[in-house]
Amino acid sequence: MKKIIGSVVVLGLIAAGCASTYVSEEQREAQALAMMKTSFKENGQAKLDRLDQDDMQKMCSRYHGDTKMPKEVGEKLEKDQQAQIKYPADGTYLGDWKSGERIAQSGVGKQFSDNPANPNGANCYACHQLTKAELAYGTIGPSLYNFAKLRGYTPEMQKYAYGKVYNSQAFSACSSMPRFGHSGILTEAQIKDVVALLMDPQSPVNK
Ligand code: HEC
Numbered sequence: 001m002k003k004i005i006g007s008v009v010v011l012g013l014i015a016a017g018c019a020s021t022y023v024s025e026e027q028r029e030a031q032a033l034a035m036m037k038t039s040f041k042e043n044g045q046a047k048l049d050r051l052d053q054d055d056m057q058k059m060c061s062r063y064h065g066d067t068k069m070p071k072e073v074g075e076k077l078e079k080d081q082q083a084q085i086k087y088p089a090d091g092t093y094l095g096d097w098k099s100g101e102r103i104a105q106s107g108v109g110k111q112f113s114d115n116p117a118n119p120n121g122a123n124c125y126a127c128h129q130l131t132k133a134e135l136a137y138g139t140i141g142p143s144l145y146n147f148a149k150l151r152g153y154t155p156e157m158q159k160y161a162y163g164k165v166y167n168s169q170a171f172s173a174c175s176s177m178p179r180f181g182h183s184g185i186l187t188e189a190q191i192k193d194v195v196a197l198l199m200d201p202q203s204p205v206n207k
Helices: 002-021 025-039 055-062 071-083 097-105 147-151 155-166 188-199
Strands: none
Touching: 025 055, 055 071, 097 188, 147 155, 147 188, 155 188
């Protein structure tokens, strides 16, 4: 009898243990977010809302490692992001490549110590080769040297380059490239300058 009571108690404990430790995916995400919010401090322009994920980011967190994102989920996310791209109202995509080169070189902006009134940089070189002259560049992204020379100087390619810089994830869900227009890092004029760096025949990218 004692033994049976013992087993019942043990079984009861196991059941209670399961009930109290089971947490759904959503609960886990909420707990992780709450924990991060208590451990980060707001400072200057770096506010805690930076930890809030949009639909794209949530899905990218959910599908990672061995849990591959189903193709149709990725395609739907890309379509949604494409619909949010704001192309220039005047229909032109190219600014000044020299200014674009300065923006691509600059890693300033968006940090707590930066003055939000100043323009942000894009730090393209942190991930891409762009010109022959610059020897220090990252390789997370593909080399963009000779981008337009190889891909064509067409209006369609200009529009693609604009959209890609505006919102990289519209063409490649969960890309690690920042969404420069979508996230308010670069202005329309700055994106045009960076697109000119990629697309202008006079740009060192195409020399
Ligand atoms: C944090 C890294 C990172 C930064 C910063 C970054 N990129 Fe990228 N970029 C990538 C990665 C990774 C890819 C490849 C995956 C993809 O297509 O999104 C890519 C792809 C691209 C492509 C598409 C290339 C193709 O063959 O179609 C273009 C164009 C591009 N980047 C331009 C830029 C420009 C211009 C900047 C600066 C304004 C920039 N990137 C900043 C990581 C980055």
